[in-house]
Amino acid sequence: METYQKLKEKLGENLKENVEMKQYSTFKLGGHAKYFFIAKNRKDIVKAIKAAKEMNLNFFILGGGSNILISDSGYDGLVIKNEARKIEIKRKNIAADSGAMLGQVILLAMENGLTSMEWASGIPGTVGGAVRGNAGAYGGDTSSNITEVEAYNVEKDEIIKMKNAECKFGYRESILKKNKNLIVLGAVFKLRKGNESEIKNTMLEIVKKRTCSQPKFPSVGCNFKNIIATEEVKRKVEKLGMSPAFTKVLIDKRGKIGAAWFIDKAGLKGFSIGGAKVSDEHANFIIKFKEDCKADDVARLISHVKEKVKDKFGIELEEELQYVGF
Numbered sequence: 001m002e003t004y005q006k007l008k009e010k011l012g013e014n015l016k017e018n019v020e021m022k023q024y025s026t027f028k029l030g031g032h033a034k035y036f037f038i039a040k041n042r043k044d045i046v047k048a049i050k051a052a053k054e055m056n057l058n059f060f061i062l063g064g065g066s067n068i069l070i071s072d073s074g075y076d077g078l079v080i081k082n083e084a085r086k087i088e089i090k091r092k093n094i095a096a097d098s099g100a101m102l103g104q105v106i107l108l109a110m111e112n113g114l115t116s117m118e119w120a121s122g123i124p125g126t127v128g129g130a131v132r133g134n135a136g137a138y139g140g141d142t143s144s145n146i147t148e149v150e151a152y153n154v155e156k157d158e159i160i161k162m163k164n165a166e167c168k169f170g171y172r173e174s175i176l177k178k179n180k181n182l183i184v185l186g187a188v189f190k191l192r193k194g195n196e197s198e199i200k201n202t203m204l205e206i207v208k209k210r211t212c213s214q215p216k217f218p219s220v221g222c223n224f225k226n227i228i229a230t231e232e233v234k235r236k237v238e239k240l241g242m243s244p245a246f247t248k249v250l251i252d253k254r255g256k257i258g259a260a261w262f263i264d265k266a267g268l269k270g271f272s273i274g275g276a277k278v279s280d281e282h283a284n285f286i287i288k289f290k291e292d293c294k295a296d297d298v299a300r301l302i303s304h305v306k307e308k309v310k311d312k313f314g315i316e317l318e319e320e321l322q323y324v325g326f
Contacts, residue, residue, distance in 0.1 A: 019036035029288060031073050033079040035079065046159070052078045061082055066129070069321050075324060075325040094114070100127045120142075121207050214285065219286060222259070240313075260282055
């Protein structure tokens with residue numbers, strides 16, 4: 001109680017304690033956060049991080065709640081719910097706070113006849129999450145649209161601006177993901193003029209594809225990164241009797257083979273542990289298909305899938321999701 005009162009003196013009425021986290025997760029799983037603070041702007045985020053540091057508390061920045069698996073035991077520290085959501089047009093660019101939903105950014109782009117971000121249609125995450133993990137889909141990714149990122153360097157206690165190259169973007173990676181001392185506060189997206197009607201039609205088409213191909217049960221989205229189709233990976237696929245021509249068909253425009261294909265070929269579609277199951281519709285989705293599902297069920301199923309794929313293909317799957325409180 002003493003810690004809570006001291007923290008409340010620093011952060012004010014937007015601080016709560018013992019908050020159930022499953023309501024903030026697309027997986028609808030997880031225990032309680034010991035302390036929970038709603039940050040309404042960039043200054044609030046920095047203030048909350050400083051308070052956590054001063055009081056030797058672990059902290060976690062919570063965005064849209066996708067791509068995270070929260071432990072059944074919750075989070076023993078300060079969860080900072082990022083609701084910094086300011087978005088504005090700057091000529092052909094859009095500047096957005098890290099807590100803004102990616103969907104709101106592309107909607108504003110469409111309404112202003114700005115194109116090149118349609119690939120993000122239907123992605124449920126925030127700007128901060130998209131930048132940190134270089135979110136991508138349908139041939140596009142965040143790095144191709146970023147011109148500048150504003151971040152808070154926790155270690156140095158300073159706000160910095162990073163150009164695209166400084167972010168060191170990779171496949172579902174960035175320096176902002178690898179360096180826990182760099183917290184995304186906002187980003188500037190570069191776009192170009194387009195036809196509003198064409199942009200809208202492309203967005204609707206992509207949302208339709210997502211709706212048709214993805215399961216309707218709670219999940220984090222795609223669970224594993226796709227596999228880079230190196231010569232070694234191709235050989236491993238062909239050893240299973242797949243022809244070079246078939247292997248070529250498997251490889252997408254970015255030189256990757258979907259993790260779902262490997263999971264499916266390992267015979268894991270529909271496999272379940274407790275209330276968690278590998279989706280019958282899309283093998284790269286692990287879903288909560290029973291109400292009594294636990295985060296531990298999901299974690300054990302992830303480990304099982306990785307083990308079976310490695311046994312069959314000699315390939316190590318890597319999670320896209322982030323574990324919280326484990």
